[in-house]
Amino acid sequence: MxxxxxxxxxxxxxxxxxxxxxxxxxxxxxxxxxxxxxxxxxxxxxxxxxxxxxxxxxxxxxxxxxxxxxxxxxxxxxxxxxxxxVPMLLTEVNDLISFARQHKLGIGLKLNDDMKIYSDFKIFTDVYLQGSPKVHILKDYMEAPLLTESDELPKGIFMMGEESLIESAKSFTTDAHITKAYTNAFDIYSRRxxxxxxxxxxxxxxxxxxxxxxxxxxxxxxxxxxxxxxxxxxxxxxxxxxxxxxxxxxxxxxxxxxxxxxxxxxx
Known part of the structure; x- marks a missing residue:
């Protein structure tokens, strides 16, 4: 050294x-x-x-x-x-949103100016913020449709919920890297x-x-x-x-x- x-x-x-x-x-x-x-x-x-x-x-x-x-x-x-x-891929982002909604997992998309929550807004306000006062950054997209080619692609995703379920998402993603952040919480971002x-x-x-x-x-x-x-x-x-x-x-x-x-x- x-x-x-x-x-x-x-x-x-x-x-x-x-x-x-x-x-x-x-x-x-x-x-x-x-x-x-x-x-x-x-x-x-x-x-x-x-x-x-x-x-x-x-x-x-x-x-x-x-x-x-x-x-x-x-x-x-x-x-x-x-x-x-390095933005994520549109098809995989939508697959992950659909998966999270189907299994009632929390999912938030990290965009340039805010974080859009597509499933379980409450888990993000109660757990994800971890004392941060920046609740205004979280945007409620619980009822929003999936992304289209005209939408900004996230640079990352945060998914929260039962670990084995989230781990199983690896079976249908190839570009998305899914890694545990802490208990029942995972960072997801492009392998690129x-x-x-x-x-x-x-x-x-x-x-x-x-x-x-x-x-x-x-x-x-x-x-x-x-x-x-x-x-x-x-x-x-x-x-x-x-x-x-x-x-x-x-x-x-x-x-x-x-x-x-x-x-x-x-x-």
Whole structure:
């Protein structure tokens, strides 16, 4: 691990920067991350969240240079301009909406400006928001028809409900990648996307490579970037299979895990 090479720091959000159900970053993490910036290290957020569901605290106190959102399906620069996007396929989106409605599963489509809920609006307000005040982003499309070619295609989908049912949707999708986010909740996005591909867009923009990266994560969809980075940091409360691929396992998020890792590795 060569800290001298590091030019880019990548942070997942949920379970890494911010505890699920909360909306603010630990003060120690803010101080430590801004310390990296003072050394000339660029800051990238890489998340399954759509841009409009990123907690305001991140914009206001971290000021990231880039955002990889919706699991790599949409990439923004520091001016919040889209520099890369990968929409899902129309036929598969409609198949998933029909499937969710048939089995009474929650399904929300992540569009550029809002999230349209096509089944079980209540589960999104009660569970998905996890304390976020941004309920206005959710739009009720429970009675709406399926999408047509003139409609905006989502960059991602969130589906909630019985896990084995959602897993069974893999039998009729080929482009859609279905991955568990947490209990009874799944992220769905194009196989042509993914966090790694979105991050590679940023690396190309900055003319950097993975040997110049330190990455922080806590979940299965962070494993690839933790393995690829020069320094991969797993949170102390991450699952064991995530810790196994990391170069460094830090303390738990609520034990100042981000600050502890940065102080241990980058000072």
């Amino acid at each position: 060569k800290k001298e090479n590091i030019k880019l720091a990548i942070f997942d959000i949920d379970g890494t920067l911010i505890e699920r159900g909360k909306i603010t970053i630990e003060e120690s993490a803010v101080t430590a991350i801004n310390g990296l910036r003072a050394k000339g290290i660029e800051i990238l957020i890489a998340t399954g969240r759509a841009y409009y569901f990123i907690q305001d605290d991140i914009h206001q106190r971290i000021h990231p240079d880039f955002y990889v959102t919706v699991n790599g399906s949409t990439v923004y620069d520091m001016n919040h301009h889209v520099i890369h996007e 996307a993914g966090k790694m591909k979105g991050i590679n867009v940023v690396l190309n923009e900055l003319n950097l490579d993975w040997h110049q990266v330190i990455a922080f994560g806590d979940a299965a969809n962070d494993i690839d970037m933790l393995e690829a980075a020069e320094i991969g940091v797993a949170m102390g409360d991450a699952p064991q299979h995530v810790k196994d691929v990391a170069d460094f396992v830090t303390k738990n998020l609520d034990e100042n895990g981000i600050a502890f890792a940065i102080e241990s590795l980058m000072q």
